Amino acid sequence: MHLPVTNLVFCLLVFQPFVYGQLDYKFYDYTCPNLTKIVRFGLWSAMANDTRIAASLLRMHFHDCISNGCDASILLDETSSFRSEKDAIPNRNSVRGFELIESIKTNVEKVCPNTVSCIDILTLAVREAVFLSGGRYWPLALGRRDGLTANITASNTEIPSPFESLDGIIAKFTAKGLDLKDVVALSGAHTIGFSQCFTFKFRLFNFSGSGAPDPTLDASLATSLQTACPNQDESDTKLVPLDRVTTTRFDNVFFKNLVNNSGVLASDQVLMTDNRTSAMVLNYSKFPFLFAKDFGDSMVKLSNVGAITGQNGQVRNKCNLVN
Known part of the structure; x- marks a missing residue:
């Protein structure tokens, strides 16, 4: 039996994947509807004063995702339990922009407390940085959660080197x-x-x-x-x-x-x-x-590599510290 065209279209719309795993394009539409505007304003202000910040955020995002999955572990400061990925050889003295992400997170918290993860803020910030630099705007599914630890060994071994084949x-x-x-x-x-x-x-x-x-x-x-x-x-x-x-x-x-x-x-x-x-x-x-x-x-x-979703991880109150 053949479905009528209208029913077939309806089925395609209903069953077409709308999320990546548990990531959703409308994840913050109700809980933090102005999120993109807040992130974009933060980037616009920063880029007006620092022409390198867009490139720096791209580097930070790539180093976070390629070494340990996209979990904002690169933002964590050292604790008694783990060494910070900021001290890894590929990151030391070359990754910057931590204060900007923390500043945007603070502004987001004022409007949408305990709602938006640091990794989603970083992922959005990179998209906005590219867009404001003249690049393409791409849709992003959101809903990532922040990791609970860092892995300096992964950062030292998994990030490609400029000397590498x-x-x-x-x-x-x-x-x-x-x-x-x-x-x-x-x-x-x-x-x-x-x-x-x-x-x-x-x-x-x-x-x-x-x-x-x-x-x-x-x-x-x-x-x-x-x-x-x-x-x-x-x-x-x-x-x-x-x-x-x-x-x-x-x-x-x-x-x-x-x-x-x-x-x-x-x-x-x-x-x-x-x-x-x-x-x-x-x-x-x-x-x-x-x-x-x-x-x-x-x-x-890249932004979906090792993403933590659902009840795993957490939404950090501050990006440099686990709650």
Whole structure:
């Protein structure tokens, strides 16, 4: 027996998945209806005073989710029970923005006490930061709960390094349920990113003992980076934008740079030279809307890695402390 078209459409609407697990697009519609506005205002104010904050929040969110699941464990201070992930090698002196998330959380608590988790605030803040930087706005299912502990060992071992091989990076992504497209798309976050000189200085002066820069690095960029990062230890922590063309705008210029051998990090430039990823880099360099869509889709996947829902975890009163 065939269902009438109207009944078939009704069934599709009713049974179409509306949530990711127990995450829901309307999770706070009644309990905290102005949540997105509060988060967006907090980001707008911060970005007016700090052009790097959007990139910093992207880094914080990625490091939280890829190492221990999206549970806001990266926000926790050290206690007698665990060491803080803030002290992990990939996070120490490189992840920032903790005060901003705490400030937004305080403002949310004034309006919606004991309702919104820190991890949902961080996840929303990253989306708003990208959007306010010129990137795509993507829908987010909410309802994550905060973790009860931190795992510095996971942070030290599971976060990809700028010195890592592409095989190693892919392995760390796939271990979290992400795939090759996610590797390339999420690398596009570097369009507004910065990196310290020590992460790429080995490419500038005596690459593989040659006495010359990395031959895969554009010569004019190599000269510019040598000036910005002289071959002295004092320059190791100096910050350099990963996209020197449109540093604060979230766009696809990062991929155009890779096509032109102007990727600052070796772990980024390899995306253009490896047969598994080069076609995606080329497509993203040519089609900005494709990159915007895939980046949003990959961010949704990332934000669901290891998410805690239901009665597990908690909604922290302060993001740096377990209740």
